[in-house]
Amino acid sequence: MTALTAGRGPRFARGGALLRAREVGIGVVLLAVFGVTTLHNHHFANANSVQQLLSGAALIAMLGVGETLVIVTRNVDLSVGSVVGLSAYIVGDLFSHHHGMPVILGFVVGIAVGAVIGAVNGFITAALRVPSLVVTLAMLYIIRGIDGLVVNGVIIVPSSIPNAYVAIGFRTFLGIPWLALIAAAVVAIVAYAMRSFRSGRDLYAIGSNPEAAALAGVPTARRVFSAFVISGALAGLAGALFLALHAEVDVTAGTGYELLVVAAVVVGGVAIFGGNGTVVGAALGALLLNTINQALVASRVSAFWNEAIAGALLLLAIAFDRWLSLRVARRLRSAEGAHRDI
Amino acid sequence: MSEDSEGVPRLTLDQAAKAFGAVQALADASIELFPGEAHALVGENGAGKSTLVKILAGVYQPDSGTLAIDGQPVILNGPNAAREAGISIIYQEPTLFPDLTVAENIFMGRQPLRAGRRIDRPAMNRSAGEIFTRLGVALDPQRIARGLSVADQQIVEIAKALSSNSNVLVMDEPTAALTTVEVERLFEVIRALRREGAAVLFISHRLEEVFASCQRVTIMRDGHFVRSAPVEDITMDEIIRSMVGRDLDMLYPKTAAVVGEVVLEVDQLSREGVLYDISFSVRRGEIVALAGLVGAGRSEVARAIFGIDRRSAGVVTVRGKVLSNGSPLASMAAGVALVPEDRRQQGLVMDLGIDRNVALASLGQLSRFGLISRTRERDLAATWASRLQLKFGRLKNAVSTLSGGNQQKVVLGKWLARDPSLLIIDEPTRGIDVGTKAEVHRILDGLVADGLGVLMISSELPEVLGMADRILVMREGRITAELSRDEADEDSVMRAATGQLKGTAA
Numbered sequence: 001m002t003a004l005t006a007g008r009g010p011r012f013a014r015g016g017a018l019l020r021a022r023e024v025g026i027g028v029v030l031l032a033v034f035g036v037t038t039l040h041n042h043h044f045a046n047a048n049s050v051q052q053l054l055s056g057a058a059l060i061a062m063l064g065v066g067e068t069l070v071i072v073t074r075n076v077d078l079s080v081g082s083v084v085g086l087s088a089y090i091v092g093d094l095f096s097h098h099h100g101m102p103v104i105l106g107f108v109v110g111i112a113v114g115a116v117i118g119a120v121n122g123f124i125t126a127a128l129r130v131p132s133l134v135v136t137l138a139m140l141y142i143i144r145g146i147d148g149l150v151v152n153g154v155i156i157v158p159s160s161i162p163n164a165y166v167a168i169g170f171r172t173f174l175g176i177p178w179l180a181l182i183a184a185a186v187v188a189i190v191a192y193a194m195r196s197f198r199s200g201r202d203l204y205a206i207g208s209n210p211e212a213a214a215l216a217g218v219p220t221a222r223r224v225f226s227a228f229v230i231s232g233a234l235a236g237l238a239g240a241l242f243l244a245l246h247a248e249v250d251v252t253a254g255t256g257y258e259l260l261v262v263a264a265v266v267v268g269g270v271a272i273f274g275g276n277g278t279v280v281g282a283a284l285g286a287l288l289l290n291t292i293n294q295a296l297v298a299s300r301v302s303a304f305w306n307e308a309i310a311g312a313l314l315l316l317a318i319a320f321d322r323w324l325s326l327r328v329a330r331r332l333r334s335a336e337g338a339h340r341d342i
Numbered sequence: 343m344s345e346d347s348e349g350v351p352r353l354t355l356d357q358a359a360k361a362f363g364a365v366q367a368l369a370d371a372s373i374e375l376f377p378g379e380a381h382a383l384v385g386e387n388g389a390g391k392s393t394l395v396k397i398l399a400g401v402y403q404p405d406s407g408t409l410a411i412d413g414q415p416v417i418l419n420g421p422n423a424a425r426e427a428g429i430s431i432i433y434q435e436p437t438l439f440p441d442l443t444v445a446e447n448i449f450m451g452r453q454p455l456r457a458g459r460r461i462d463r464p465a466m467n468r469s470a471g472e473i474f475t476r477l478g479v480a481l482d483p484q485r486i487a488r489g490l491s492v493a494d495q496q497i498v499e500i501a502k503a504l505s506s507n508s509n510v511l512v513m514d515e516p517t518a519a520l521t522t523v524e525v526e527r528l529f530e531v532i533r534a535l536r537r538e539g540a541a542v543l544f545i546s547h548r549l550e551e552v553f554a555s556c557q558r559v560t561i562m563r564d565g566h567f568v569r570s571a572p573v574e575d576i577t578m579d580e581i582i583r584s585m586v587g588r589d590l591d592m593l594y595p596k597t598a599a600v601v602g603e604v605v606l607e608v609d610q611l612s613r614e615g616v617l618y619d620i621s622f623s624v625r626r627g628e629i630v631a632l633a634g635l636v637g638a639g640r641s642e643v644a645r646a647i648f649g650i651d652r653r654s655a656g657v658v659t660v661r662g663k664v665l666s667n668g669s670p671l672a673s674m675a676a677g678v679a680l681v682p683e684d685r686r687q688q689g690l691v692m693d694l695g696i697d698r699n700v701a702l703a704s705l706g707q708l709s710r711f712g713l714i715s716r717t718r719e720r721d722l723a724a725t726w727a728s729r730l731q732l733k734f735g736r737l738k739n740a741v742s743t744l745s746g747g748n749q750q751k752v753v754l755g756k757w758l759a760r761d762p763s764l765l766i767i768d769e770p771t772r773g774i775d776v777g778t779k780a781e782v783h784r785i786l787d788g789l790v791a792d793g794l795g796v797l798m799i800s801s802e803l804p805e806v807l808g809m810a811d812r813i814l815v816m817r818e819g820r821i822t823a824e825l826s827r828d829e830a831d832e833d834s835v836m837r838a839a840t841g842q843l844k845g846t847a848a
Contacts, residue, residue: 195461196460196461197459197460197461198451198453198455198459198461201442201450201453201461202450202451204439204441204442205439205450205451207441208439208440208442209437209439209440212439213439213450214401214421215401215421215431215433215437216421216437216450216451217420217421217422217425217451218450271441275439275440275441330614
């Protein structure tokens with residue numbers, strides 16, 4: 001009897017251990033990329049360059065947090081890139097017409113714009129049961145179109161943005177850019193919530209086995225809806241910060257972010273079929289992609305290589321995950337066979 | 343059992359009915375569960391037991407009929423409502439979250455909380471550990487559920503039900519995948535729960551278990567309530583007769599066929615961690631059955647022979663030709679046909695018509711210069727539809743519109759159209775109504791009479807005993823007994839399947 005159940009799980013199969021290994025792995029690759037690039041170009045490690053690196057990664061990381069919430073439930077949100085653009089433009093437009101508007105209101109509006117779009121995505125996906133890939137792809141194009149109409153060739157220029165607002169984009173605290181601190185705070189809060197609240201665990205349950213989640217009484221539709229709303233709200237916040245960082249918005253703002261974010265999330269160890277992954281991993285994935293991006297620039301490699309390398313990294317991450325899970329399955333199988341022989 | 347609650351059932355389901363489209367899964371189901379009593383629900387597959395369980399679970403709402411708890415009518419509009427009413431369910435198929443830990447699986451949605459509504463993980467792991475101690479098993483609560491054996495998954499399911507302290511416990515075939523020791527331990531737990539006044543509904547195919555551990559039995563057939571009685575007032579024969587509702591000979595029309603040359607020879611077949619040293623042969627004109635519990639490796643044998651899973655060792659020979667490893671195409675060319683267990687997922691393309699489905703395995707013969715002839719496709723389907731007495735509207739109707747039994751005939755037709763010499767059929771009559779079941783059996787009997795060799799896998803013991811010429815019993819990836827039609831009975835097969843061999847060496 002004891003032979004059947006006792007001391008079964010190989011240690012690596014314990015909860016979370018696999019993920020922690022993944023996060024450490026990304027950290028190591030990150031340091032390696034950073035170190036090698038610095039050897040080639042000493043300027044890469046100076047404060048200014050690192051600050052730029054962190055600010056750029058902060059936006060993708062924030063989008064990655066929202067995307068992780070959605071992907072963990074076996075859905076995907078492709079509309080985030082265009083939400084960034086729309087939110088950045090609307091906030092910028094508000095500031096240029098109402099110059100005295102309080103800075104905080106800019107964020108509130110940005111978040112609200114994103115949350116509304118997220119709610120539409122979430123409603124169609126969760127209540128009408130339309131695959132989120134289709135819903136958010138359609139939303140991506142719809143918002144791009146609206147964006148074009150609203151912007152109508154008008155470009156938001158730095159002079160129309162209050163200085164206090166633009167300052168958020170370049171201010172630092174103890175040498176760390178505010179943007180990176182804001183992103184880190186978002187990552188920390190969501191990571192804690194995903195781990196410690198029932199609603200957070202529900203998201204994993206939904207992605208891991210939807211039928212079992214329904215049988216366990218998990219309010220599946222409500223949770224999926226919330227995940228989309230949060231993803232939208234974070235994209236809206238990222239848009240508001242995009243405005244602060246660049247102080248300039250045109251119709252192309254945020255173009256292509258959606259795929260960059262999905263890539264960062266998957267590289268960060270979030271299972272594309274749901275149920276597994278952490279926002280910390282996703283944020284590290286974003287940092288890694290952005291670091292490689294900047295490293296190539298610093299090493300004077302043609303910009304065309306950027307996307308090719310991001311793609312290769314994505315394939316590598318997915319292949320690695322697959323290989324790992326096959327290996328775990330095989331080990332578990334022979335471990336089981338071994339003690340049946342007893 | 344408290345004296346005053348005697349007489350008032352804890353749970354009463356009265357004349358519940360439930361239909362799915364045209365299929366009436368439940369017609370009038372009634373059952374009364376008393377506190378402190380274990381109540382067995384028996385019936386053949388398709389009798390409506392699982393539908394009844396889903397109604398008690400709050401997953402399905404009955405079309406008509408009433409449900410009362412402690413005499414008060416209730417409406418269970420979801421799993422949470424059922425749980426709040428004190429009902430917990432152990433499902434036949436484990437419903438686990440592979441990515442989450444064992445403890446999280448047990449407490450999903452009900453995790454113990456600490457200040458600020460945060461999950462108290464240490465408390466959760468501790469509680470899970472306590473339940474495992476009570477069950478007498480050593481499972482690590484912090485292990486992820488992926489990779490657990492079927493028996494361990496079932497234990498997690500049981501732990502899930504125990505953790506909610508409910509006073510109605512429904513178990514849908516909980517023992518199917520457990521070893522004898524684990525079953526005994528489960529019954530120990532059931533006894534303890536009964537002493538605490540819980541009502542237990544126990545669904546099982548093993549009638550000995552019913553007599554050993556239940557006080558009352560309810561029999562269902564084709565969605566109808568047949569009979570309910572205390573176990574002292576009923577015999578096993580009466581139960582079986584009420585379950586089947588007709589003569590067993592009608593259901594299993596097996597005639598002795600002329601046994602010819604060897605069609606399939608399996609020698610020392612192994613698959614690492616799954617199958618060990620499987621050797622047997624199948625001859626023309628005989629039905630060889632693979633029996634055993636869920637997870638014993640029966641379907642895996644079929645998959646390894648057909649080439650869906652790679653064999654790590656061993657040789658499979660069909661009509662003297664060695665089959666190449668891991669190649670279903672080679673197996674098909676050698677004359678092997680496989681009717682899989684899961685018709686809807688693996689046997690059919692549900693949205694395609696009957697004609698297209700029948701033709702799927704024979705497209706090579708039906709096409710000229712790479713183009714499929716629709717006329718020949720229809721002719722082929724028409725031929726097999728009439729030979730198998732398929733009940734259908736038009737040949738181009740999607741197979742999803744057919745009943746389970748007729749779907750199975752389409753799968754059979756698809757393979758028989760290739761004129762195979764060996765037919766492997768996994769759970770030939772799962773989810774098929776009793777009438778069509780007998781028809782499928784008659785078809786199988788006719789096929790062996792025509793000289794086909796059949797390897798049949800079945801979880802239904804009466805089917806195995808009724809149809810097979812020889813029975814190979816499997817347990818944990820090995821063949822533990824080979825029984826002839828005369829030697830085999832319910833007892834000898836179950837003994838070999840659960841590992842209580844009494845002189846019947848492998």
